Structures are given as C-alpha cells and as structure tokens.
Amino acid sequence: MSTFRAWRVHENDGRIEGGIESLPLPAPEEGEVVIRAEWSGINYKDALGATGRGKILRRLPLTAGIDVAGTVEESRHPDWQPGQRVLVNGCGLGENHDGGFAEYVCVPGHWVVALPEGLSTREAMILGTAGFTAALALTRMETLGQTPEQGPVVVTGASGGVGNFAVQCLNRAGYTVHAVSGKPEAAEWLQGLGASEVSTPETLALGSRPLEKARWAGAIDAVGGELLAGVCRHVGLYGNVAAIGLAGGAELHTTVMPHILRGVSLLGISSANCPQALRRQVWARLGDDLRPSRLDEVVDRVLPLDRLAGGFDDLLERRVRGRILVEL
Known part of the structure; x- marks a missing residue:
C-alpha cells in the first residue's frame, strides 16, 4: 500500500x-x-x-x-x-x-x-483529550492541596465530553460530586457515573454578591462565563477552581473577593500545551487510580x-x- x-x-x-x-x-x-x-x-x-x-x-x-x-x-x-x-x-x-x-x-x-497499562487503544480514545483534560484538572487541583475531606466538588457542563469524565475521575478519587448540566434528562445518567447531586444552571440558584455562602470545596468548570463567575463566589477556603471550557462565554466578569478573602485558586487547564512529563503522569493515572469504570x-x-x-x-x-x- x-x-x-x-x-x-x-x-x-x-x-x-x-x-x-x-x-x-x-x-x-x-x-x-x-x-x-x-x-x-x-x-x-x-x-x-x-x-x-x-x-x-x-x-x-x-x-x-x-x-x-x-x-x-x-x-x-x-x-x-x-x-x-x-x-x-x-x-x-x-x-x-x-x-x-x-x-x-x-x-x-x-x-x-x-x-498506559490497563487501557486498550479504543479505551484510550474513549477518554481522549476530554478524559485527559478532566484528569489534568484534578491532578493540578490536588497539587495545590485539594482533598476529598475538604468537601464536595461541583462540575459544570457535566453531561459534556470533559464534564462526564470529571464526574467519574472525582468519584474514583473519593470526592463527593455535584454535577450541573443544562440537560435535565441526563440527571439519572450522571448519577450513575458517580454524581451525588445533579442540578441545572437555573436550579443551582447562585447568589450575585461578590462573596456568597461556601457550598463547594472546589470546582471543575467546562462552561465559563457567568456560571464560572457564580461558582467562584461559592467556593470555600483554599478551594481550587479548574477552568476548562468556554461554552457559556469567553469573558469573565467577577471580583477578586473569593481569591483574596478565601484563598480560592483559579486554575487554567491547557491540555494541548501540557508539559510532556505531566502529560505522561496524567495518562498513567487514567490507566490506574483515575480510570473510569x-x-x-x-x-x-x-x-x-x-x-x-x-x-x-x-x-x-x-x-x-x-x-x-x-x-x-
């Protein structure tokens, strides 16, 4: 040929x-x-x-x-x-x-x-960049001290390619997961993947003040825009928010209050430009402790x-x- x-x-x-x-x-x-x-x-x-x-x-x-x-x-x-x-x-x-x-x-x-050991080529591409991005987000959060003991982590855009893997990776790592999806019909599916609660953006009822009651210990956000800004206002002390998408808009209108009063870290997740040593580490985890079941x-x-x-x-x-x- x-x-x-x-x-x-x-x-x-x-x-x-x-x-x-x-x-x-x-x-x-x-x-x-x-x-x-x-x-x-x-x-x-x-x-x-x-x-x-x-x-x-x-x-x-x-x-x-x-x-x-x-x-x-x-x-x-x-x-x-x-x-x-x-x-x-x-x-x-x-x-x-x-x-x-x-x-x-x-x-x-x-x-x-x-x-990675534990993955076929087909399974690796079921994960693909979507699964890799979810695992990279969690790995970076944990590098800054995120633990399951801090409390639940919210995942926005949870029924999408990256979001559903974020739900599964967090669940495998022992976290309580709150999923947010604009598709109400996906609630049962997301619960089956490991979400303990499922909301739509409308029923999430986010506050609008610069700093709101802490509801989550961290977040993996696949939406961006107003939803990301709202979630940041509800993250607790020294929580981490991983930003991985912009389906809800590329602009972010917020204040520094969550970051300087609660120590909340906003982490940008760039899967395309991830250093190779970290890339190999994350893929190894996807074949092992973060492998979705x-x-x-x-x-x-x-x-x-x-x-x-x-x-x-x-x-x-x-x-x-x-x-x-x-x-x-």
Whole structure:
C-alpha cells in the first residue's frame, strides 16, 4: 500500500470544507514516528476546526483530529520501536500539524505517550483529550492541596465530553460530586457515573454578591462565563477552581473577593500545551487510580472516516451525550 485515507480540511473561496483524501504514506524524518492509527475521537475543538466555526486549524490544508491511538509502524526516534502501542493528544496535533483523523499519522517522537497499562487503544480514545483534560484538572487541583475531606466538588457542563469524565475521575478519587448540566434528562445518567447531586444552571440558584455562602470545596468548570463567575463566589477556603471550557462565554466578569478573602485558586487547564512529563503522569493515572469504570457507557456512537461530517454537526448542536469515537 502506497497511500492512506485522511479527513483533509481545505479553504475554498473563503469556505472551510473537509472530506476524505488519499495521501502518500509518510516517510519519517530524524526524530519522528509513524503511527498506524486505530482509534480517534471527535472533540468540540475538532468540530469547530473542521467546520470552520472556530479558528482552530492554523494552516490549511490540514488533516483534522487532535487525538490518535495506535501502533508504531516506523520510528526514527530512540524511544520508540515498531509494534509499541502508543497515543498522542494535543501538542499541536490537528491544529498546526496533520492530525489523527487518518489511517497513518507522522509526529515528532517526543509527542508520543506509551499506552498506559490497563487501557486498550479504543479505551484510550474513549477518554481522549476530554478524559485527559478532566484528569489534568484534578491532578493540578490536588497539587495545590485539594482533598476529598475538604468537601464536595461541583462540575459544570457535566453531561459534556470533559464534564462526564470529571464526574467519574472525582468519584474514583473519593470526592463527593455535584454535577450541573443544562440537560435535565441526563440527571439519572450522571448519577450513575458517580454524581451525588445533579442540578441545572437555573436550579443551582447562585447568589450575585461578590462573596456568597461556601457550598463547594472546589470546582471543575467546562462552561465559563457567568456560571464560572457564580461558582467562584461559592467556593470555600483554599478551594481550587479548574477552568476548562468556554461554552457559556469567553469573558469573565467577577471580583477578586473569593481569591483574596478565601484563598480560592483559579486554575487554567491547557491540555494541548501540557508539559510532556505531566502529560505522561496524567495518562498513567487514567490507566490506574483515575480510570473510569464505565467507559463504554459514555460512547454516544462510533463513526468511520467517511461519516465524520454528521458527527461534527451533532456535537456543535448539542445532540451528543458523551463521546463520538472514530474507528480508523
């Protein structure tokens, strides 16, 4: 075989368009690794970039997909040998470097992470950047002293890709979890994933004063905007708030009161730019103490390459609960 299939995104007459193309098999340069891809997954960022609704892809044409897992096919990097099971997420994959919606992916060897013990390539991509981001948020919170004994942690956007994994990771680590979702029909599902309470943003009844009664010991927020500002007002002494999304808006209108009077830390979580040592640590935890116990239950659907367009649209229109897997 001299070619492989990839979901390639172009700009034509000012419009962003994507589809399957045949490309020549990659020849790795010094320090690079070729991965025979097995699984990927559609993230919100992928859907924005592949449809042109967000400026995610920094050059065109480009193969989309910020996650991939598979087997090393060829290596010119000393750390990796053919046959090893590996994954890549973030690092510019699917943004400024050809990404994971392809049968073969060529990447710098220092981006590659060994597949954690306890995970198959399929399970790693059920998690993908969504699960990695949730586990990274909790790891950073715990670095600053977050413990289950402090009290419950609230998760906003809990029925989304990152949010449902945040619920599961917190539950596995022994935390009491309060989930917030704009989809009331997801309440029973979220309770099954480990949430002790489930609210909608409307029933959460957040106060509007600069500092409100402490209700949670910390938060993982996938929404941003007014909801993030409101949650911060209700976090207790030396709690941590991990900000991972902006579905509710990119602006944050708040005061410094929670941070200077209660010592609340607001942590930005950047999965794409995570240092590799920390990236490997977080992936190891996802195969061990933070491994969700109900991975298959968060799979909304499995798509082949030629049906990605429908997955992009459904994700952006909030017609997805959990993860869309891509079988390569």
